[in-house]
Amino acid sequence: MADEFDLVVIGAGPGGYTAAIRAAQLGMKVACIEKRSGKALGGTCLNIGCIPSKALLDSSELFEVISHKAKRHGIAVSGVSLDVTAMMARKTKVVKELTDGIAYLFKKYKVTAYYGAGKLAGNGKVVVTDDAGKMTELQAKNILLATGSDSTELPFMKFDGKIVLSSTEALELPEVPKHLIIVGGGYIGLELGSVWKRLGAKVTVLEFLPRILPVSDGGIAADVQKILAKQGFEFHLNTKVTGAEIKPGILGGTTVVVHAESKDGGKLTFEGDKVLVAVGRKPHTTGLGLDEAGIDYDKKTGKVKTDAHFHTNVAGVSAIGDVIDGPMLAHKASEEGLIYAEQLAGMKPHLDYEKIPSVIYIWPEVSAVGPTEEQLKERGIKYKTGKVPFLASGRAKAMDEQDGYVKVLSDATTDKLLAVHILGPRASDLIAECVTVMEYGGSAEDIARCTHSHPSLAETVGDAARMAYSGLPVNF
Numbered sequence: 001m002a003d004e005f006d007l008v009v010i011g012a013g014p015g016g017y018t019a020a021i022r023a024a025q026l027g028m029k030v031a032c033i034e035k036r037s038g039k040a041l042g043g044t045c046l047n048i049g050c051i052p053s054k055a056l057l058d059s060s061e062l063f064e065v066i067s068h069k070a071k072r073h074g075i076a077v078s079g080v081s082l083d084v085t086a087m088m089a090r091k092t093k094v095v096k097e098l099t100d101g102i103a104y105l106f107k108k109y110k111v112t113a114y115y116g117a118g119k120l121a122g123n124g125k126v127v128v129t130d131d132a133g134k135m136t137e138l139q140a141k142n143i144l145l146a147t148g149s150d151s152t153e154l155p156f157m158k159f160d161g162k163i164v165l166s167s168t169e170a171l172e173l174p175e176v177p178k179h180l181i182i183v184g185g186g187y188i189g190l191e192l193g194s195v196w197k198r199l200g201a202k203v204t205v206l207e208f209l210p211r212i213l214p215v216s217d218g219g220i221a222a223d224v225q226k227i228l229a230k231q232g233f234e235f236h237l238n239t240k241v242t243g244a245e246i247k248p249g250i251l252g253g254t255t256v257v258v259h260a261e262s263k264d265g266g267k268l269t270f271e272g273d274k275v276l277v278a279v280g281r282k283p284h285t286t287g288l289g290l291d292e293a294g295i296d297y298d299k300k301t302g303k304v305k306t307d308a309h310f311h312t313n314v315a316g317v318s319a320i321g322d323v324i325d326g327p328m329l330a331h332k333a334s335e336e337g338l339i340y341a342e343q344l345a346g347m348k349p350h351l352d353y354e355k356i357p358s359v360i361y362i363w364p365e366v367s368a369v370g371p372t373e374e375q376l377k378e379r380g381i382k383y384k385t386g387k388v389p390f391l392a393s394g395r396a397k398a399m400d401e402q403d404g405y406v407k408v409l410s411d412a413t414t415d416k417l418l419a420v421h422i423l424g425p426r427a428s429d430l431i432a433e434c435v436t437v438m439e440y441g442g443s444a445e446d447i448a449r450c451t452h453s454h455p456s457l458a459e460t461v462g463d464a465a466r467m468a469y470s471g472l473p474v475n476f
């Protein structure tokens, strides 16, 4: 007899575990299936994504502060040394505590966890096959696909996990590479490049397009490139990688020679000891039985097709997170999970995709909500701009962190807040206020009329909003 559930979730990442817990809290009988080895819940985000990368970004930033920035504050530190093994152990501990936390929540809310690969078997059935090959059949009133995504591999440069790395291995290197070549100037390239740059590696980024961060505001991306170049990053734009050769190094060890072409067809080579391929992620649907179950998906991108309520074309089967359309972000997946579960319980929540913020955790940080200036122009929307640098902030000066600015874009006629783009210290936290005001349909003036404490970085958000609505320069 199959175990019966109101909801069976396949995949325990931020999308899947959030949906499972919320549905259980709302009174449903829920199972969640996860195939990651070691019975680790939490998906890409907790195990090999957001959390380990942020743990290493914070550790490496601390190393940078102690090694270089402390001096500017009158703090002399000598004998600073790096213990990569200890840094990795701390990262692993952070991950373990958080993934164990999900297991605790599953127990607390009585979500039944099944460890193994889930496969659709038709008529509301899901079969779970564990590592030992044992199969368990589950019967579900509703099935939620939350199987996430995997790193995209370049066909001419297969991951070997030692020299040609995906982000997963780049989060686990036992020592600092001498020269890390990164293919792709996107989120992962810049975040993991920052980790290893701060720890002492030479970092070269090869980007196919004429700019880095293709989904970010163009002005911000150009300024990020300048700041990272000052930090020592080497960028090669318009550079099409064509292959890689692994050779013995002159001084022992192994060398990787990456071959590429410039825009004018010129042949380029880059020699390093590791290459990180970070050219995007693709939906993970291997072994899920989509074709057998008749689930419609985009044959080019692999993304499962859903309607606005996450339903696929097959009754009773829905999908959320990285495996469907939209930004591949953990908070997008978890919002969808929450909303899916609440809709199943008869509630009517709604997610406005244009108000999902994004953050790039380099230093200074980058955050955004709403369209880029380029998108507003394409849409023919007339807007006003308030752009205030952190150079004008007393708090940023006190922190010695004056790179960057806040850019507020509001409707030229109504002043409705359209977008905010921030490059600067703690941009990840500063964006929250802007998301809230945008969710409430507020204006730039609404932000400006809120009193921001002094001295704080948030004052710069207020100043940029004041500049946008009034058209007047701020006090500098």
Ligand code: FAD
Pocket (backbone or CB within 6 Å): 010, 011, 012, 013, 014, 015, 016, 033, 034, 035, 036, 042, 043, 044, 045, 046, 048, 049, 050, 051, 053, 054, 116, 117, 118, 119, 146, 147, 148, 149, 167, 188, 284, 286, 287, 288, 320, 321, 322, 323, 327, 328, 329, 330, 331, 332, 333, 361
């Ligand atoms: P996932 O987290 O990928 O979880 C899906 C789970 O399903 C996996 O554990 C997988 O093992 C399991 N699964 C798949 N198929 C099956 C099956 N058939 N049976 C059982 N289980 C299955 N996003 C941010 O918002 N902020 C960040 O700072 C950030 N940093 C990142 C850093 C890196 C290096 C990477 C790689 C990603 C980062 N992301 C970040 C993106 C974020 O991790 C993803 O958007 C998010 O994890 C997607 O959640 P999900 O639940 O859709 O899928």
Ligand code: NAD
Pocket (backbone or CB within 6 Å): 154, 183, 184, 185, 186, 187, 188, 189, 191, 206, 207, 208, 209, 212, 213, 214, 239, 240, 241, 278, 279, 280, 281, 327, 328, 329, 358, 359, 360, 361
């Ligand atoms: P990305 O889409 O952010 O960047 C990929 C980059 O690679 C792009 O600039 C693209 O033009 C370039 N590229 C593609 N093919 C190329 C080629 N053949 N040669 C050279 N360059 C090439 O992808 P990513 O950095 O791999 O990250 C994957 C996704 O994971 C992100 O899009 C994001 O959704 C998520 N992520 C988010 C965060 C965060 O929220 N802070 C951090 C890491 C990852």
